[in-house]
Amino acid sequence: MIDAAGLRVMKAIADEGSFTGAATSLGYSQPAISQMVRRLEQRFGTVLVERVGRHVRLTEAGEVLARHAVTVLSALDAAEEEVGAIAGLRAGRVRLMAFPSSSASLVPRALALVKARHPDVVVTFTEAEPPESLAALRAGDCDIAVAFAYEGVDVGRGEDLEPFVIRKLLDDEVRLVVPANHPVAGHGVADLAEVRDDPWIAGCPRCRGHLLSLAKGAGFVPDVAFETEDYVAVLGLVAEGLGVALVPDLILGAAQTRGVVALPLTRVARRHIHAVTTPDLQRVPAVRATLDALCEAAAATRPQHAATPVPVG
Amino acid sequence: MIDAAGLRVMKAIADEGSFTGAATSLGYSQPAISQMVRRLEQRFGTVLVERVGRHVRLTEAGEVLARHAVTVLSALDAAEEEVGAIAGLRAGRVRLMAFPSSSASLVPRALALVKARHPDVVVTFTEAEPPESLAALRAGDCDIAVAFAYEGVDVGRGEDLEPFVIRKLLDDEVRLVVPANHPVAGHGVADLAEVRDDPWIAGCPRCRGHLLSLAKGAGFVPDVAFETEDYVAVLGLVAEGLGVALVPDLILGAAQTRGVVALPLTRVARRHIHAVTTPDLQRVPAVRATLDALCEAAAATRPQHAATPVPVG
DNA sequence: AAACCCGATAACGCGGGGTTATGATCGAAC
């Protein structure tokens, strides 16, 4: 099959009117043009260039090629330019999935960073809990999944074996949230055993699993009175004195609620927040830029919470 | 610069959904696709294919390439088809120039042959005397020149050195045309010296030159009473008894006139009719086909005149 | 757990397509 190089040569000959001119205009030597024309001619089985005295003229077939050359070459240029735009971050689309509580501050900050640096990169964002986002990543329906894994209990270690690339964003400390008038509220620090008989308010299924795991470590089975995926609701329920809850720091930083006190646990529990992608996607410029932005956004949010061990809503 | 092969591969991957599928659909081996994709990726500096588990998906940049591939490849196919049509005589244009008296039978017959064999080849035809047609051929303004050269006097031999390809068509015998009531009319054959004192009617400038040359050989200078490029007029003038003339056989076969007799010369004089082109153009299929048709048309006209040594108008 | 399918990699070879050096030829200019 014919390739584009031949067409470029034919067009250059048509434009310049001579082999030498075409050669210099393309940055080639003159024999390169001679040979290319000869190859094309025996490939097509017909004469393309008529050598008339000093200079050359295209035959009918040669003019056909030169005419089509502009179409092909412009389409080729367009393709190259478009891909170059993606590679050069002057374009590109990143499909980001993140768990709901990350969308409060971490993700918006990252998106703002990306937009500031690469205005033409569009990041689409979908909320999804970690199992779902990872499945989407596996299926090729998303490019970056922001996921969390509870220290010890979760698959955080196990999934390192997956063909995923994991970038650590935050270590999110989990705090005990109690009503402001709760007996332990003033302690400054709390042990799970101190509230073993309180009713519990559980968050998402995996958070509930974490709670059960921690409680088991402390030697009790929690009385889960409510379940809701909405952490604002969790805090509201606590504020009304309907129970206590474990709430990650990240959420406390975003959703302030009056009437509750968040206490660090004596046996510190954390969840790790990661940005997950694939080795391939990691090398896509727009994806890499978004990952970088996520890391920076995480670094910017971390000290804020580390400095406020006892935030009061 | 990117070439078309890469785009073909990307499109095949997009269509087939796997490297192996793309390979078989293109007639390649599977590693060829792997390597091509890798080359493209490092050429563009970005990932084009996302390897997800068993099969592969195109990234955004990859899809851009696959999308542009259809444009480029279809344009490429169109060019190839069009050139193929010319090479396969399903298209093509031939610019033919011939001297006026050839257009009576030789050229029309040849054109009919071409049209019958290759209906889509168009032959454009312009009348021109040999010097003019050869100049046009040299300038690239025509593809085939049908020219004649008088034996001995003309540049017939000399022009073999030119960068021209010459195909012999006819040996056209020159006859002496006299009024039917002329003394030599009944001789069956004539010598120029027998009419040395008659007034002469000359044809085109080169024909006149031929006449002068022949007369010089016979030891006299002809009294040229009339000159005209129109051979029908020449014959008319002879019929009216205004002089004698030398007229090529080819014309006598086409333009019959009452009242004249054409006699073969004792010292036979001929003009050679050639089809002239360039080595390049000779290899253009449509040109070659037209040349062949001219040769056949000439072969078909030759015996007709050879068999009638003494045509009487 | 085994079999199968698919992609990656290694090693290899051919040829397209570039280079420089040189020759042949045409057109122009002295």
Added chain:
DNA sequence: GTTCGATCATAACCCCGCGTTATCGGGTTT
């Protein structure tokens, strides 16, 4: 007419793009 400059053709050479086969590793399936 002869010389000179510009142009295309050819030869010899070289590199690397782009195929090939053989083999390995990983994921899905049964």
